[in-house]
Amino acid sequence: MGSELNRRDLVKRAMAVGLVAVPSASFLTACASDSGDKTDKPKETGTVSAKNPLGVKEGAPLEAFIFKGGFGDDYVKNAETAYNTTYKTTVKHTGTQALGPKLQPRFAGGSPPDVMDNSGADNLDTAALAKQGKLVDLTPLLEAASFDDPAKKVRDTLIAGTIEQGQYGGKEVYALNYAFTVYGTWYSNKLFKDKGWTYPQTLTEQLALCEKIKAAGIAPYTYPGKYPYYVHFDIFAQIAKAGGVEGINAIDNLEPKAFQTDAVKGVIAYYEELAAKGYILQGSEGKTHIQAQTDWTKGKAAFIPNGSWVENEAAPTMPKDFDLAVGPIQGAASDKLPYGAIRAAAGEPFIVAKDGKNPAGGMELLRIMLSKAQAKAFTESLKSLTAVAGAEEGLTLTPGLASASAGLKAAAANVVNPRLGDWYKKLNEETIGNLTLDLLSGKIKAAEWITKAQAASDATAKDSSVPKFKHA
Known part of the structure; x- marks a missing residue:
């Protein structure tokens, strides 16, 4: 689709219209009385290096809780395979369509998973979690070297508007929206x-x-x-x-x-x-x-x-x-x-829990997912674009994706959200x-x-x- 659609330009145009998306969910009442940062919990940390910019500890456990909806969860498992090989561990993976009912008590109890795809009808309220200090600010991920090019930061590989979609009234970024939806x-x-x-x-x-x-x-x-x-x-x-x-x-x-x-x-x-x-x-x-x-x-x-x-x-x-x-x-x-x-926007918000045991690992899994290889595989297998600029180039588009792409191109600046x-x-x-x-x-x-x-x-x-x- 490279010659057909420059996604970065399109989303810049969308932002010019003044409308940017921030997927969210229901109010997390179970956590209402348990707010604030818990600083006394030990975190799994390793040595920062060029190949390990977030300082992930080798062998440390990592738990991922992924919404298994229209996109399934195999695309996350693919990234977990790469993570497991690099950090000599096995990610504990749960695929589900009911995040809220399963995770509300875990957040309230101070033992949430490390990284979550917070989507679906029964998801958590990202805004409430952020307000209560339950989520990691993902700025270190965005400032880290990208997986494909150490000279380029992760933030510089994303389509315009992606970062803003994860902000909730401040500069902190509490969600990384992975998919791009029409x-x-x-x-x-x-x-x-x-x-x-x-x-x-x-x-x-x-x-x-x-x-x-x-x-x-x-x-x-x-x-x-x-x-x-x-x-x-x-x-x-x-x-x-x-x-x-x-x-x-x-x-x-x-x-x-x-x-x-x-x-x-x-x-x-x-x-x-x-x-x-x-x-x-x-x-x-x-x-x-x-x-x-x-x-x-x-x-x-x-x-x-x-x-x-x-x-x-x-x-x-x-x-x-x-x-x-x-x-x-x-x-x-x-x-x-x-x-x-x-109407178009980035979606499929991934969050990292501040009370998780391995937040650095959670961010590193997202860094792997934002590699062009992982993003391209997502688009090819799931018929949807990602927030990674140019990752779809060279692919043969399916009818629905081709129609959506053509619609975006024709819309020019008239993209609403x-x-x-x-x-x-x-x-x-x-x-x-x-x-x-x-x-x-x-x-x-x-x-x-x-x-x-x-x-x-x-x-x-x-x-x-x-x-x-x-x-x-």
């Missing part, structure tokens, strides 16, 4: 070609196409009702396109009346109409993300909101000729951002997520969604126990 409305290009359909540019055109899709015996739309915040990948991007940077920043900043704008009203009215006209696959409200994706890959629905990890996650049920594609953000001709705008879901997980996934579920189930109207979303935002803004973040 979000949007995904569909089968083969289906569209076979039916003579064209991906719509506006929501009005989308509704007209939905009628044709429904007439063809296919549900126009499905979503995972068990995790309705997936729909927010589209909703908040559409609001950003309609209202511009200032509109979506107001929502992210929890400002009064931020949900009561014309941009929000137009987008939410569209989703009310999707439900009212029966354009949503029956039973979607009870589906998990895997079940919804399976319905979609089997041709029961034409569109699904998702991230670019879907190409790998849905691979077991996706026909070989599916020709996966993602479309630009849809909206209206009057939107502040033009058609072609797209709303932050509400990153900064305020409970508000986005539970409170507003439940409103979205009710909206798409026909239980409430757009006006009620807006009123209650604003009320929930106001309540969060007034809640002193919730860490607050604002766009600069």
Whole structure:
């Protein structure tokens, strides 16, 4: 993809729009009473050298707890193999989809794993952990010599914006986001070609196409009702396109009346109409993300909101000729951002625990993962880009990844990345997520969604126990 897409330039453009992502999760109540740094716990340390810039102790144990979702966890195991060989040990590896329930008591008890991929629906709240002094500042990793070039620091190998995504109101970096994701409305290009359909540019055109899709015996739309915040990948991007940077920043900043704008009203009215006209696959409200994706890959629905990890996650049920594609953000001709705008961000946040036994080893594992060989293998096997600049060069891209890359190139500076879901997980996934579920189930109207979303935002803004973040 080297000649097709310079990822560093693209993310610089994304930052110019003023939107940078910081994946996060639910409030870690189990740790609320156990804050602060524990300095009396001995750490495993070794001798710093050119080949060991972080001072990892040979033979010291290292524990990794990895979210096993759309990307699986083999890519981390591959890096662990290299770590084991170099430091003559065996990493204790756990792959799981339920980090929070398993790790909350361990953080509370002062015995967390050393390094974690803090992703998934049941992840930990990175912001809360950082505020409580539970995480290692990863600046030493970023300042260390890169794995491939001792003359170049790790920070200089990353695409622009990656470091900022791991910051929480200060210069410290508490998360290293490894994957680079494009979000949007995904569909089968083969289906569209076979039916003579064209991906719509506006929501009005989308509704007209939905009628044709429904007439063809296919549900126009499905979503995972068990995790309705997936729909927010589209909703908040559409609001950003309609209202511009200032509109979506107001929502992210929890400002009064931020949900009561014309941009929000137009987008939410569209989703009310999707439900009212029966354009949503029956039973979607009870589906998990895997079940919804399976319905979609089997041709029961034409569109699904998702991230670019879907190409790998849905691979077991996706026909070989599916020709996966993602479309630009849809909206209206009057939107502040033009058609072609797209949502993209780095994700898959890795964190290192301050109370772990081997934080230096945790950072070293990440340094290995940020080598071009490991990053290239990730992209080749998992159909997703990484935060390592240029690591995808020379690879043959899969249909979904090629579509995402082409969309990014066409978007130029119009790359958006709303932050509400990153900064305020409970508000986005539970409170507003439940409103979205009710909206798409026909239980409430757009006006009620807006009123209650604003009320929930106001309540969060007034809640002193919730860490607050604002766009600069």
